Amino acid sequence: MDKVTQSFEEIVKQIPDGASIAVGGFGLSGIPEKLILALVAQGTKDLTIYSNNCGVDDWGLGLLLKERQIKKMVASYVGENKTFEQQFLNGEIDVELTPQGTLAERLRAGGSGIPAFYTPTGVGTPIAEGKEVRQFDGEEYVLERGIVADFAFIKGWKADRYGNIVYRHTAQNFNPLCAMAGKVTIAEVEEIVELGALLPDEVHTPAVFVQHVLAGQQYEKRIEKRTVRSKGGEA
């Protein structure tokens, strides 16, 4: 049950060209930065990526974009990325925009054996085009499909060797959902702790959803929008 391995380079070798990967993170917060770097280095192509955002030009999933490793992107917001814009306008990348709540629910559903569900989100908008719309109790809902990905990359704060994960603050975001949606989930964390050090009541992602655990060193954890107030003052 020891799922800990050491090498990011080795662990991504199982990921073939054309694989689909659910990637945790929101903006640049809580992204699996080491796994992404390893995949960039490996040069794996034709990836389908499920992730809320697509990084920025020189960090996160933006690095995979830059190297043209992504064939299809399923996301709710890609507005921070000029590389994306360029490739989209050139028709080099396929994009499926999904409302954020629908994306979160699709990942959870796929990981939960739910192939499809109805949501009020997007009724009467371009998002509903080509999808089944159906009434329940007089209201309209769109049918959305669960997502199961070949792999998931997630970023946790701490893990034990069974693969139990705790996240820190809002770096949790999509990570638990990607962990559920991946057939093979690879977790990178800041610290691997002894079995028993994580209280069972505090575990966010139970071990059953995680297949591999790696500890990353010197996390960069970039901040996209540094907003502060002066000491003692207002924002």
Place this chain on the structure above:
Amino acid sequence: MDKVTQSFEEIVKQIPDGASIAVGGFGLSGIPEKLILALVAQGTKDLTIYSNNCGVDDWGLGLLLKERQIKKMVASYVGENKTFEQQFLNGEIDVELTPQGTLAERLRAGGSGIPAFYTPTGVGTPIAEGKEVRQFDGEEYVLERGIVADFAFIKGWKADRYGNIVYRHTAQNFNPLCAMAGKVTIAEVEEIVELGALLPDEVHTPAVFVQHVLAGQQYEKRIEKRTVRSKGGEA
């Protein structure tokens, strides 16, 4: 934002005859015992109860059954209760058996604005009778509906005055899901702690799902099946 009130007797006055209530707990573990007792004392009738089990003859939801306050029971397992058996055979109570995972998901879905979802559970069994069965990717699935209840009764371990809840061990069970499914969720807990005493990363049920919080005294917390091993020995 202070949701704390003192009187169980007062808080259940808002529950009218004919109300539907999602009730947390699994077996007798993590049941809102004080709220159930208050509702028994109030004598509210014709209730629809969503709960995994129905208590035992003299405890938990079994007390509501005994007083014939339940009109309809939606549950996955009611086998520990002779009163239930009697009322069922006499046609005095309506019962909708729902697989445990489907019940959990229906409560979460209802609380999440999802009116319906497809599940593989129950295909080809009596549970699928009268329900839509549909294929996705060559497999068959049953359409199941989300549950929204007029009220939810939940039992937590600790709460703050905003209504953030933490549960203890497997007493969590259906409580977070019932909290989501209730239009008005009433939480009873063993201890109310200062705001800030619950770490934001450890909160199980965020305050937004809870409308009222009460501290119960001297919890009975009955054990249904006391299984032990002798000291130092095997089970």
Place this chain on the structure above:
Amino acid sequence: MTARDVIVQRAVKEVQDGMNINLGIGMPTLVADALPAGVDVLLQSENGMLGIGPYPVEGTEDADLINAGKETVTAVNGASYFDSATSFSMIRGGHIDLAILGGMEVSQHGDLANWMIPGKMVKGMGGAMDLVVGAKRVIVIMDHVNKHGESKVKKACTLPLTGRGVINRLITDLAVFDFTEQGMVLVELLDGHTLEDVTAKTEAEFINGLT
């Protein structure tokens, strides 16, 4: 007062003690700063947080603590963090009392367009489509006219919709409108603007509900 100030100051009045509130990116975020001290609300952020506090004191920014606008924030006492699916359970499930969002166009039927301009780069809708269908009360705040002086309050939206018939109240720099079964109703004039002024600058048909 600038148009922005007029809108934000008016929007603040929509906030009531005890509310759980989601504020959209941009102008709606300013509503948080304008809240009177001591108002007892919890601010939700759709990435997975309830109980947003002020921006951090310089030097204490935390990459693991951001809002939906990706800005560094702090947490109030009594805050909670959760995954994004739970966050949208709150939103879609009707547990958020109030959402205040920006708009590009609003129609007299309560439709909102605020995520896409055809021909321009698609950025994505983020959580907006979920918020407009899920929050108990949806308030849109925006300038009444665009930079060319054209009404953004339309008979029908020309831009792709974020949601259909989802708005409860619209607050612009000129006026406040409610969306009712009877139609769009002018309920308040702002900043000294007159009915004639508002009528001239509004393409949408509305009922005068001023008393």
Place this chain on the structure above:
Amino acid sequence: MTARDVIVQRAVKEVQDGMNINLGIGMPTLVADALPAGVDVLLQSENGMLGIGPYPVEGTEDADLINAGKETVTAVNGASYFDSATSFSMIRGGHIDLAILGGMEVSQHGDLANWMIPGKMVKGMGGAMDLVVGAKRVIVIMDHVNKHGESKVKKACTLPLTGRGVINRLITDLAVFDFTEQGMVLVELLDGHTLEDVTAKTEAEFINGLT
């Protein structure tokens, strides 16, 4: 050995290091006690726990720590607790490697009936219907014949189904069968029973896969 011992001892051999396992109520629970020391698995309980340990030492029972059979248990190091929806996400989503359940009837098509006898009081299916469709591998363990000597391994189940075509392997006190595209296959004789013996006591049609 009793019939029960034969079945449980054989079922234990299905357990491999690294597995996440759900054991049903009754006879399957006995498999846990029969596991060899040091086997590296996590036992899941559908009420919301991964990492069930042994029964508690007398005097340390905790009403807040029970398994799906409502028995007091303990937790191993590395255990986790979670809500019942997450528990069934694990089960339905194919994250549980092995489920071992009891049975009332099994058909040659891999159908299972184990939750209801018409005319008798309905108790409910609990989590059984989710487990049989969700677990990666479903093993049913039961006596081969009922107390009247009638085969419980049928051409078709007469009782209402728990799941249709869901069983991977059946272990009885007489034999082990696999369910394949070709049909039900006898793969092992147990406790000195012969092919003739098993054939006589089996209503279902099966292929002899003994080598």
